[in-house]
Amino acid sequence: MDFTPTDDRRMIADSLRRFLSDTYPIEHRNKVAYDGAFHDPDGWAGLAELGIMGALVSEDDGGFGGAGFDITTVFEEMGRKICPEPLLANLMALRLYAAFGKSERIEAIVAGSERAAFAFDESDSFGDLGEISTTFEGGKLTGRKTVVYGGQAADWILVAAKSGGKLGLYEVKASDAEVLAYPMIDGGGAAEIVLDGTPSECIAEEATDAIEAALDAGRLALCAEAVGAMDVLKEMTRDYLMQRQQFGRPIALFQALQHRLVDFSIEIEQARSIVIHAGGKFETEERALAVAKAKNLIGRAGKLVAEEAVQMHGGIGMTWEYAGSHYAKRLIMIDHQLGDTEDQLRKVMALTDISSAA
Amino acid sequence: MDLNFTPEEEAFREEVRTFLKDNLSEDLATKVRNGRELNKQDIESWHALLQTRSWLAATWPEEYGGPGWNAVQRHIFEEECAFANAPRIVPFGLGMLGPVLIKFGTEEQKKTILPRILSGEDWWCQGYSEPGAGSDLASLKTRAVRDGDDYIINGQKTWTTLGQFADKIFCLVRTSTEGKPQQGISFVLVDLKTPGIEMRPIKLIEGGYEVNEVFFTDVRVPVSNRVGEENQGWTIAKYLLGHERTNIAGVGASTEALNQLKALGRKVKRYGKPLAADPLFAARVAEVEIDLEAMRMTNLRMLFGTSDAQGSVSSMLKIKGTVIRQEINDLARRALGPAASPFPSEDVIGNYGIAPPEAAANAANYFNNRKLSIFGGSNEIQRNIIAKETFGA
Numbered sequence: 001m002d003f004t005p006t007d008d009r010r011m012i013a014d015s016l017r018r019f020l021s022d023t024y025p026i027e028h029r030n031k032v033a034y035d036g037a038f039h040d041p042d043g044w045a046g047l048a049e050l051g052i053m054g055a056l057v058s059e060d061d062g063g064f065g066g067a068g069f070d071i072t073t074v075f076e077e078m079g080r081k082i083c084p085e086p087l088l089a090n091l092m093a094l095r096l097y098a099a100f101g102k103s104e105r106i107e108a109i110v111a112g113s114e115r116a117a118f119a120f121d122e123s124d125s126f127g128d129l130g131e132i133s134t135t136f137e138g139g140k141l142t143g144r145k146t147v148v149y150g151g152q153a154a155d156w157i158l159v160a161a162k163s164g165g166k167l168g169l170y171e172v173k174a175s176d177a178e179v180l181a182y183p184m185i186d187g188g189g190a191a192e193i194v195l196d197g198t199p200s201e202c203i204a205e206e207a208t209d210a211i212e213a214a215l216d217a218g219r220l221a222l223c224a225e226a227v228g229a230m231d232v233l234k235e236m237t238r239d240y241l242m243q244r245q246q247f248g249r250p251i252a253l254f255q256a257l258q259h260r261l262v263d264f265s266i267e268i269e270q271a272r273s274i275v276i277h278a279g280g281k282f283e284t285e286e287r288a289l290a291v292a293k294a295k296n297l298i299g300r301a302g303k304l305v306a307e308e309a310v311q312m313h314g315g316i317g318m319t320w321e322y323a324g325s326h327y328a329k330r331l332i333m334i335d336h337q338l339g340d341t342e343d344q345l346r347k348v349m350a351l352t353d354i355s356s357a358a
Numbered sequence: 359m360d361l362n363f364t365p366e367e368e369a370f371r372e373e374v375r376t377f378l379k380d381n382l383s384e385d386l387a388t389k390v391r392n393g394r395e396l397n398k399q400d401i402e403s404w405h406a407l408l409q410t411r412s413w414l415a416a417t418w419p420e421e422y423g424g425p426g427w428n429a430v431q432r433h434i435f436e437e438e439c440a441f442a443n444a445p446r447i448v449p450f451g452l453g454m455l456g457p458v459l460i461k462f463g464t465e466e467q468k469k470t471i472l473p474r475i476l477s478g479e480d481w482w483c484q485g486y487s488e489p490g491a492g493s494d495l496a497s498l499k500t501r502a503v504r505d506g507d508d509y510i511i512n513g514q515k516t517w518t519t520l521g522q523f524a525d526k527i528f529c530l531v532r533t534s535t536e537g538k539p540q541q542g543i544s545f546v547l548v549d550l551k552t553p554g555i556e557m558r559p560i561k562l563i564e565g566g567y568e569v570n571e572v573f574f575t576d577v578r579v580p581v582s583n584r585v586g587e588e589n590q591g592w593t594i595a596k597y598l599l600g601h602e603r604t605n606i607a608g609v610g611a612s613t614e615a616l617n618q619l620k621a622l623g624r625k626v627k628r629y630g631k632p633l634a635a636d637p638l639f640a641a642r643v644a645e646v647e648i649d650l651e652a653m654r655m656t657n658l659r660m661l662f663g664t665s666d667a668q669g670s671v672s673s674m675l676k677i678k679g680t681v682i683r684q685e686i687n688d689l690a691r692r693a694l695g696p697a698a699s700p701f702p703s704e705d706v707i708g709n710y711g712i713a714p715p716e717a718a719a720n721a722a723n724y725f726n727n728r729k730l731s732i733f734g735g736s737n738e739i740q741r742n743i744i745a746k747e748t749f750g751a
Binding site: 034121123124126127128130131146147180182183184185186190192245246247248256257303307310311314315317318319320321325328329332333335336337340342345346 | 487490492493494497516517560561562563564565569627628629630636638639688691692694695696697698699700701702703710712721722724725728729731732733736737738741
C-alpha cells in the first residue's frame with residue numbers, strides 16, 4: 001500500500017491551494033457567495049486556466065484525470081477555502097456529457113467558456129429518482145426542478161426526466177427555460193428551473209446508471225470538500241482556544257475543552273479515511289456502497305465539527321464577520337446535498353442487508 | 359403524589375387561552391410560527407395588548423402593575439403563549455431590570471422607571487458582556503470614574519440583544535480595581551441618547567441582526583442612576599441571572615416546535631410517502647419526544663419545589679432545555695432535505711415556494727438557535743456551576 005498522492009495530483013493540489021488563497025480571501029468569498037450571480041467569472045476563468053475542470057474528466061473523454069482521487073484532490077482544496085463557484089454542478093454535468101460522448105460540451109466546459117448544471121431534484125423526489133415527474137414529449141420538457149446547484153450561472157441545463165416509463169437525460173438551453181436564481185444559506189447559487197413545454201434535446205432515453213454515477217461523483221466531491229473545510233475549522237478552533245483568555249488563562253488550558261477538540265479531531269481523521277476508501281473504490285463495483293458509507297460518516301462528522309466549533313468559539317462563532325461561521329454553515333449544509341446521512345444509511349442498509357446470511 | 363393541576367389552575371389556563379385566541383392576530387402568530395424576524399412595532403403592540411390585562415410583567419407584584427402570579431401561573435401563561443405562537447416577551451426591562459429595581463432600587467427609581475417599562479415608553483437593553491469578559495464576566499473592564507455627582511464611563515459592551523430598538527441600557531461597570539474582581543462592580547442605568555455612546559450592529563451567522571456592540575466614550579451619567587451600593591453590582595448581577603433562568607428550559611416553546619416538526623413530517627414527501635412514515639425520521643422524533651416529556655416533569659418538579667429557579671437545578675434545565683430545542687431545530691432543518699438550502703428571503707419564500715412557508719426559515723433558525731447553548735451563561739459555565747455544587751469546590 002502507498003498513501004502518497006501522485007506527483008500530478010500533488011501539483012494540482014498545490015497550485016489550486018495557492019490560486020484559491022489569492023483569489024478567494026474570506027471577504028471576497030462572501031461577496032461572491034451572496035451577491036450578484038453568486039459566482040465570479042474571473043475566478044472561474046482562473047480555475048479553467050489551472051485545468052481544474054479538465055482534472056474531473058478522463059483523458060479518453062477530453063480531460064486529463066477523472067478518477068476518484070482526482071475528484072477528491074480538487075474538492076478538498078475547494079473546501080479549504082469554501083469556494084462558492086459552481087464546480088459541483090459542472091462536475092456532474094461533465095460526467096454525464098462524458099457518459100454519452102458529448103465532446104463538444106466537455107471541451108467548452110474544460111476551457112471555461114461554457115457552464116452547465118444538472119437538474120434532477122423535484123419537491124417530491126428528494127433522494128429517489130423513481131419519483132421524478134418531469135416529462136419529455138415531442139421534443140419538449142414539462143416539469144419543475146428544484147434547488148438546481150449552479151443553475152443560476154449555467155448555459156446548459158441537463159434535465160433528468162421521464163419518457164415512456166424510462167428515466168432519460170435531456171438538455172435545455174438555459175435561456176429557453178425559466179430560471180429563478182437565489183443564493184443558498186451557506187453561500188453560492190442555485191435556481192428553480194421551470195419547464196413548460198421547453199424545447200430540449202434528448203441525450204439518452206435511458207440514463208439511470210449514468211445519472212447514479214454522476215451523483216456518486218458529486219457525493220464523493222462533497223465528502224472531500226467537507227474534509228478540507230473540517231481541517232481548516234479545526235485549525236481555527238485550536239488557534240482560538242489558545243488565544244482566547246478567560247479566568248486569567250487561555251481557555252485551551254481547560255481539559256474539558258481540550259478533550260472536545262480531540263474528540264472532533266478523531267472524527268476528522270475518520271472522515272479523511274472514509275473518503276480515501278471511497279476514492280479507492282470509485283472505479284469498482286463497490287462504488288455506490290463506498291460512497292454512501294463516506295457521505296453518511298461525513299454528514300455525522302461535519303455536524304459534530306460545525307456545532308462544536310461554534311460552541312467552543314462562544315459568541316464569536318455566531319457572527320457573520322468571523323470566517324469560522326461560514327465554514328460551519330457549509331459543513332452543515334453539505335449534508336443537505338445529494339442525500340443526507342439518513343439517505344446514505346438507507347442505502348448502506350439496503351446494499352449490505354444483514355438479514356440475509358452471507 | 360397528584361400530577362394534576364388544580365381546577366383553579368385549569369381555569370386560569372382556559373382564561374389565558376381564550377385571551378390569546380381573541381387577541382393575538384393571525385398575522386403576528388403566523389410570523390412567529392414561520393420563524394420570521396419581528397420588527398419593533400410587532401413587539402411593542404403585543405406588549406401593549408398584554409398590559410391591557412396587566413399580564414405583561416409576569417414576575418412583578420400587583421403593587422407595581424404586575425399580575426402577582428405565582429410560579430405555576432407564570433408557567434401556565436408561558437406555555438399557553440408558546441402554544442399560540444405569541445411573540446416572546448422581550449425580557450430586558452420586564453424580566454430583568456424590573457425585578458432588580460423592585461428588590462434593590464430606591465423609591466424614586468421604582469416610581470420613575472417601572473411605569474415607563476410597563477407602558478413601553480422605555481425599551482431597555484443589557485450591557486453585561488464585553489469582548490474580553492464573556493463566561494468570565496467578573497473580569498469586565500468598562501470603567502466608571504466618579505466626577506462630582508457623575509460617573510464618566512469608558513469602555514465597550516457586546517452581545518447587546520435588540521439594542522437597536524432600545525432607549526436605555528443597564529450596565530455592569532467597574533468602579534474599583536481593589537480586591538477581587540467581583541468586588542469592584544456597580545450596576546448603572548444609562549440613557550442611550552447620552553453623548554459618547556455608539557451602537558453598532560453585529561451580523562449573525564444566518565444573516566440576521568439582533569445583537570450589537572455598544573461603545574462608551576466619556577459618557578457622563580448621574581450617580582443617582584446607580585442601582586444599589588457602589589461596588590455591590592455583582593450581587594445584583596447574580597440575582598438578575600437567576601431571573602433570566604426561570605423559563606430557561608423553554609418547555610412550552612419546544613413542545614410547540616415539536617408539534618410543528620411532526621406536522622412538517624406529515625406534509626413533505628420522501629420516497630413516495632410522507633416523511634413522518636419513515637422509521638429513521640420517526641425514531642428521532644420519538645426520542646426527542648421522550649426527552650421533552652422528562653424535561654416537562656423536571657421543570658414542574660422544580661416549579662412546585664421552590665418558587666424561584668436556583669443553583670444547579672436551573673443550570674440543569676438550561677443545559678437540557680437548550681439541547682432539546684436544538685435537536686428539534688436540527689430535525690426541522692433536515693426534514694426539508696435540499697429545500698432547506700435557499701437563503702430565506704421574502705422574495706424566495708413568497709414567489710418560489712421551494713419549502714412550505716412555515717418551514718422556509720428552518721435552516722436559518724437552526725443556525726440562529728446555536729446561540730441558545732452559548733448565551734445567558736454558556737452550557738459549559740452551567741456545567742461548572744453544577745460541578746461546583748456536586749464537588750463543593
